[in-house]
Amino acid sequence: MNADRVDEKFAEVLEKAQPPLGGGWQERALKAMAASAPRRARSRVRLVAVAVGVLAALSGLGFVPFPAGSAKGAWNRALAAAAQATTVYMRGREWTDRGEFDFQEWLSEDGFCRHERLQGGSIKEVTIRGGEGERRVRYDAERGRATDVDMPPWRPGLPDPPVLPTKDLMLGLFKSFQFFKAEGFPVGDVKMAERREWTLWSGARDVVEVQAGDLARARAEIEPDSGHILSLERFRNEGWGWALTYRLDYIEWGVEIPENVKDFDPPPGTTVTRVRWWTGRADKVIATATTADWEVTLHAIDVNRRGDLYLTLSRMPSAEKRGSWYNGGLAIKVDAVDDSGAVYKQQNGYGCARDYWSTILERGASSNPDAIPRRVTFTMYPYRRGLSKDQSVTFRDVRLPARQSGDDLGREAREVVQY
Amino acid sequence: MSEVEGAEGRVCVADDDHAGLVDGLRKGDAAACAALCEQFGRRIHRLAAAWLSGDGQLAEDVMVQTLADAARNIAHFNAKKATFAAWLHGIARRQVRLELRKQRRLKAVPPAAQVPIDSVAGVPDGRDMAEDAVERMNAQGQVADVAQVLSQIEFEVLILTCVDQLSAREIGRVVGRSERAIHSLLHRARQKARGRLMSDER
Numbered sequence: 154m155n156a157d158r159v160d161e162k163f164a165e166v167l168e169k170a171q172p173p174l175g176g177g178w179q180e181r182a183l184k185a186m187a188a189s190a191p192r193r194a195r196s197r198v199r200l201v202a203v204a205v206g207v208l209a210a211l212s213g214l215g216f217v218p219f220p221a222g223s224a225k226g227a228w229n230r231a232l233a234a235a236a237q238a239t240t241v242y243m244r245g246r247e248w249t250d251r252g253e254f255d256f257q258e259w260l261s262e263d264g265f266c267r268h269e270r271l272q273g274g275s276i277k278e279v280t281i282r283g284g285e286g287e288r289r290v291r292y293d294a295e296r297g298r299a300t301d302v303d304m305p306p307w308r309p310g311l312p313d314p315p316v317l318p319t320k321d322l323m324l325g326l327f328k329s330f331q332f333f334k335a336e337g338f339p340v341g342d343v344k345m346a347e348r349r350e351w352t353l354w355s356g357a358r359d360v361v362e363v364q365a366g367d368l369a370r371a372r373a374e375i376e377p378d379s380g381h382i383l384s385l386e387r388f389r390n391e392g393w394g395w396a397l398t399y400r401l402d403y404i405e406w407g408v409e410i411p412e413n414v415k416d417f418d419p420p421p422g423t424t425v426t427r428v429r430w431w432t433g434r435a436d437k438v439i440a441t442a443t444t445a446d447w448e449v450t451l452h453a454i455d456v457n458r459r460g461d462l463y464l465t466l467s468r469m470p471s472a473e474k475r476g477s478w479y480n481g482g483l484a485i486k487v488d489a490v491d492d493s494g495a496v497y498k499q500q501n502g503y504g505c506a507r508d509y510w511s512t513i514l515e516r517g518a519s520s521n522p523d524a525i526p527r528r529v530t531f532t533m534y535p536y537r538r539g540l541s542k543d544q545s546v547t548f549r550d551v552r553l554p555a556r557q558s559g560d561d562l563g564r565e566a567r568e569v570v571q572y
Numbered sequence: 573m574s575e576v577e578g579a580e581g582r583v584c585v586a587d588d589d590h591a592g593l594v595d596g597l598r599k600g601d602a603a604a605c606a607a608l609c610e611q612f613g614r615r616i617h618r619l620a621a622a623w624l625s626g627d628g629q630l631a632e633d634v635m636v637q638t639l640a641d642a643a644r645n646i647a648h649f650n651a652k653k654a655t656f657a658a659w660l661h662g663i664a665r666r667q668v669r670l671e672l673r674k675q676r677r678l679k680a681v682p683p684a685a686q687v688p689i690d691s692v693a694g695v696p697d698g699r700d701m702a703e704d705a706v707e708r709m710n711a712q713g714q715v716a717d718v719a720q721v722l723s724q725i726e727f728e729v730l731i732l733t734c735v736d737q738l739s740a741r742e743i744g745r746v747v748g749r750s751e752r753a754i755h756s757l758l759h760r761a762r763q764k765a766r767g768r769l770m771s772d773e774r
Contacts, residue, residue: 159762162769163718164734169711171618172628178617178636179609185640186605252672390748394648396666 218350218358227347227359227375234380238262242408245385245401254278259410267414279417289506290417299419302428305435305467305509349377358383370395381406419572430566434465435509440551444544446471447535449485451548452509456556460526462489462497462514463562468535469508485510486534491526492550495519504563511563528552590656597646608639612657615736616664622731623668625719626712630671638664658742661732665746717768726761729754 240261247254247270254270254277270278279292282304292299346362359377364370369390374383387399419425434453441450448469455463468485484505489497497514504511519526528550535544559565593611596604616638621631641663642649649659719727725747732743740754749757 156762159766159769160734163730163765166711166714167618167622167731167735170626170715171621172626172631174614174617175632178632179613182609182613182636182639183605185636186643
């Protein structure tokens, strides 16, 4: 079934699925439209008079900020303050594809982060990362499921460093814009404005506004003396206008992280899947090689009962490329052939964390099916896009370990616990 | 609809098809309101019904509210930024999301969408209404099946392509993504939907 046929078929199904319109819907719609006539411009004099009156009243009450000059460098001061902070607690609201949530978050300089999404005061989702024996826990109350995955170690140059992620409060916005630009999306120019405002209630505060083309924008308020971010809002262009997607409205710096938030205690009925793949694999090195732009490391090889290979790899930008932007979701392509002549086929399923990858190579037919392969030659393409498209590394005659008894080694690294 | 190079080198979209309709709506013309109903009422209803898991009554409410919102806010429509259809679909999408947030509906056929066959008594045009209802329920089940394997954004993009044949650029405007991202979402959505639709095809 080609793309056109899928569209055609789905359009047919949608047409069949369309419920009948109630009689008189047109009258109803026309009545609603008549009741909401187009907004017309009112008398300008009256409008100006009302606006001046309201502005004066609000200014008097301290709600309307007065411009108080430039705040050049406010953004850099905020980044520096975030880098120096040890812990932070934040509260706000998020509007996501899965619904609207209140959130609260604890972050600390050792890389610990707990993010909770709540509805009606109940926890719906929890994500924990970092902390002791770094791992990520995600809990989804709707599905009654949680995953608990160990994390591979961080090395300089890899994304997602275990440092205070408060830097990401706004930096994340820049990152995503740069990413889109690098991928060739028409995001337009990223513009930033910094200014100081003053109100009767809150005194002086610096305001930083960032906008990328007409796709997304953000606004942060920063305390001028300390450089601490006080609030943050992010908006996305939804076609009809700017939609608020994230609002951080309470932030407290230097808090003590409560012990009970450092781990996740699943409620009864939750199915927890524990994945322990990286531990014992990602910290070893079998071979490493570099291309012009990348360093590729083969950390571990596991061989299943049938002779399929489970590779643990990592990819890191070269020293010159560090700090530049790339698509961390683009998989590493691997070609392999063993000493019995069998060619391996890379499977679609793979896992990745922090640019460490686990990928499966299925062993193809060999001219001598009874031969037990001892060595394999791998050719790896770390990043098949842009200027790095044709860059590759070759690891020749890598010795294979003994076969393990299981078929699906990935599944064996998983443990499912019912609470 | 045609693309023209704007004064500052930006590509603008001239929405010639609906210029008259937009003008009429701006003047509050009753004939333009009727034309809006005629041209877009059923399309918005179909779109909303698909997004709302086949809930016809709610889809009708969304459609009426979308048309009313469009008529009220027509002054904010800017033909340089989006086509009229994309702008209208953006409003519909927002209405649907408001409803979904309110009701937290699941991607499955809700009881409201299931046609009570015993209540279908009259057969005005001689067709078998019960058969119609069963066919509709089956189709709604198929839509729910497809929805289950797609992410929300993939489902939205596929519907906008199939129901209204909006271009990738227009869909990008509706859902706030780049044209390239839409191509990629659409490719994934078709791949995932293919399996579900194929089983019916065999």
